[in-house]
Amino acid sequence: MILELKNVVVNDPRSNEVIVHGSSFIVRKNTCLSIVGESGSGKSMTTKAILGLTNPWLKISGTAKYKGKNLIGLKQSELRKIRGKNICMIPQYAMTSFDPLYTIGYQMIETFVENLGISKEESKKLAIESLDKMLINNPEEVIKKYPHQLSGGMLQRCMIAIAIAMKPDIIIADEPTTALDSINQREVVEEFKRLRDVTGTSLIFISHDLGVVQSLADDILVMKNGECVEYGTAKKIFENPQHEYTKYLIDTRVSLTESFIKAMEKGDTDDVCAG
Numbered sequence: 001m002i003l004e005l006k007n008v009v010v011n012d013p014r015s016n017e018v019i020v021h022g023s024s025f026i027v028r029k030n031t032c033l034s035i036v037g038e039s040g041s042g043k044s045m046t047t048k049a050i051l052g053l054t055n056p057w058l059k060i061s062g063t064a065k066y067k068g069k070n071l072i073g074l075k076q077s078e079l080r081k082i083r084g085k086n087i088c089m090i091p092q093y094a095m096t097s098f099d100p101l102y103t104i105g106y107q108m109i110e111t112f113v114e115n116l117g118i119s120k121e122e123s124k125k126l127a128i129e130s131l132d133k134m135l136i137n138n139p140e141e142v143i144k145k146y147p148h149q150l151s152g153g154m155l156q157r158c159m160i161a162i163a164i165a166m167k168p169d170i171i172i173a174d175e176p177t178t179a180l181d182s183i184n185q186r187e188v189v190e191e192f193k194r195l196r197d198v199t200g201t202s203l204i205f206i207s208h209d210l211g212v213v214q215s216l217a218d219d220i221l222v223m224k225n226g227e228c229v230e231y232g233t234a235k236k237i238f239e240n241p242q243h244e245y246t247k248y249l250i251d252t253r254v255s256l257t258e259s260f261i262k263a264m265e266k267g268d269t270d271d272v273c274a275g
């Protein structure tokens with residue numbers, strides 16, 4: 001077990017509102033935990049709380065033990081080290097987190113120099129290698145591009161490549177497929193599967209759609225209104241869901257394969273929206 005949450009509560013003392021009502025789950029080595037639930041259910045907040053990325057006025061309690069060390073209450077300086085190296089977060093709308101003024105390569109190299117303490121030359125080599133691992137063609141050319149010159153799917157792949165290069169124990173991917181069309185969604189899910197096989201990293205994969213995580217998740221945590229309503233192995237969740245809300249998510253899930261095939265039939269691979 002690499003991460004263990006026990007009763008993590010996030011509340012906002014300004015409004016006295018409880019945002020996350022007590023989250024408990026474990027992440028095992030080289031497995032994927034998926035957090036699933038509708039928008040506003042507290043998925044992002046749960047993972048931000050673990051990494052100290054919540055607004056400073058929010059109160060967090062409970063324990064989140066990473067390799068036995070409780071992350072809740074750690075100093076920002078210590079958390080920053082862990083975020084840079086051990087637990088990497090690919091934030092929601094990661095595509096927009098590239099700076100439009102600099103090339104992708106420049107930004108990758110800066111990240112590696114700062115977080116891995118390696119030289120610029122080594123960083124450039126690592127940038128090309130990790131893009132290559134994501135099966136991106138001509139990585140030497142891709143790193144010369146500015147963000148606006150690349151598609152959303154491609155930028156998402158570059159983000160994943162950065163996370164891979166850091167060789168963290170855990171990658172947290174917050175809705176990495178939500179802004180993508182169904183073709184790219186399916187490919188990005190495949191890439192996360194490959195990433196896990198190749199690197200042996202553990203994964204926390206957040207999505208509002210059970211269909212997206214179906215082929216990827218080993219364990220699933222279902223959230224609704226800040227509460228964990230169901231938690232178990234993916235097999236158990238899909239075969240024997242207990243909570244009404246989980247049943248609803250199963251019934252309304254989008255089949256990535258289905259929408260992919262439909263798009264292929266129509267010969268329309270550009271702007272099919274799964275949803």
Ligand SMILES: Nc1ncnc2c1ncn2[C@@H]1O[C@H](COP(=O)(O)OP(=O)(O)O)[C@@H](O)[C@H]1O
Nearest residue numbers: 012019037038039040041042043044045046055
């Ligand atoms: N900085 C904040 N302060 C107070 N409440 C917030 C803050 N950010 C988000 N929230 C609230 O927390 C709840 C959970 O948000 P979030 O974790 O982003 O949901 P999800 O990722 O599941 O869509 C939402 O109701 C949202 O309005």
Ligand SMILES: [Mg+2]
Nearest residue numbers: 043044045092
């Ligand atoms: Mg979110």
